[in-house]
Amino acid sequence: MAGEKSKAQERNLRVLGIETSCDETAASVVEAGRRILSNVVASQAAVHAKYGGVFPEVASRRHVEVIDRVILLALEQAHLSFEDLDAVAVTRGPGLAGSLVIGLNLAKGLALASGLPLLGINHLEAHIYSLFLQEETHPVRFPVLCLIVSGGHTELILMKDHGEYQRLGATLDDAAGEAFDKVARLLGLPYPGGPAIEQAARTGRPDAYRLPRAMLEGTWDFSFSGLKTAMIRLVQRLGPETRPGTPPALGSLPLPDLAASFQAAVVEVLARKASQAAKEFQATQLLVAGGVSANQSLRRSLEQAASCPVRMPPAELCTDNAAMVAAAGCYRALAGSGDPLDMDVLPDWALGVTNGSGATRRV
Ligand code: KG4
Ligand code: ZN
DSSP states (O other), X not given: OHXXXXXXXXXXXXXXXXXXXXXXXXXXXXXXXXXXXXXXXXXXXXXXXXXXXXXXXXXXXXXXXXXXXXXXXXXHHHTOOGGGOSEEEEEEESSOXXXXXXXXXXXXXXXXXXXXXXXXXXXXXXXXXXXXXXXXXXXXXXXXXXXXXXXXXXXEEEEEETTEEEEEEEBSSSOHHHHHXXXXXXXXXXXXXXXXXXXXXXXXXXXXXXXXXXXXXXXXXXXXXXXXXXXXXXXXXXXXXXXXXXXXXXXXXXHHHHHHHHHHHHHHHHHHHHHHHHHHTTOSEEEEESGGGGOHHHHHHHHHHOSXXXXXXXXXXXXXXXXXXXXXXXXXXHTTOOOOTTOOOOTTOOSSOOOSSSOXXXX
């Protein structure tokens, strides 16, 4: 594959990436799989904040409203037109079906009109490729262990080569980011909950409350729903006298200590399991991606726990963006695999599902 990588650099493939799997409408042009020529993200976070989470119909409508402008802006900022591109890459799944369809249909239209190859990209694979955008300064050597921690996923994936993934484990219930979002809501903090909890935790004591850490020994799976339930009980216990069935007055809660104790529990489980897996599978590096990888406490704990180098994307590439989609698309384009124009979205698309006998190729 080293040969393929140098081909990417030689040929300087330019790929337009499009991302609409959740609540970010994004477009980007990436050259040679690692040079970001433009990276436009229209976030809907403020729109969804009043619902305390992503409202799927609202997300789809908002994608429709802004996607044309986002793509034009990405081309304009890259100083390129369609004739200068080599392929169009778009997130095909996993994600919200109604949101994915907007990006995919637009990408199909662009590919049809321009004659460019179309590539349907797995969103989790794209998160992993956010680390390949730093290839120039931080080359990736296989095998690598990938921890993907986002609002919808918590997965440990062994990446043996470009496009070759073995899924070791995943969350059995809530994703790490989802746990942050739900607990933030419980504590009266805004959506998205991760940054809000991290901020609140700054002045809190991580050992203020004893909270469960589900290690699920013997598996590489995760579980955060018990922790969430423990937080609900704790808030009920700490809250002032309230009528049954009504929430406690949030203003009176020891917010920093609650946030810090919760964050410490999530971070400890993620750091311990990811570093153990990296060691067991003799990974040369631990790649961490997805929205939760922006968390500074997680970054520090992973660096302390892991016996191999840990790599995390810069903050702007942790959360959903299209540069990572374009980067994944560059490597797919080099491998020569395009997708048909009649492909459909895959809202539940898993990455590298194991069949019990080892790694499977991209599914
Ligand atoms: O990758 P992403 O942008 O979207 C999905 O594919 O889900 O991740 C969003 C998630 C949200 O749950 C958000 O609360 C979480 O990432 N997040 C964080 C932080 N920044 C974003 N979680 C913990 N600490 C953060 N600093
Ligand atoms: Zn994501």
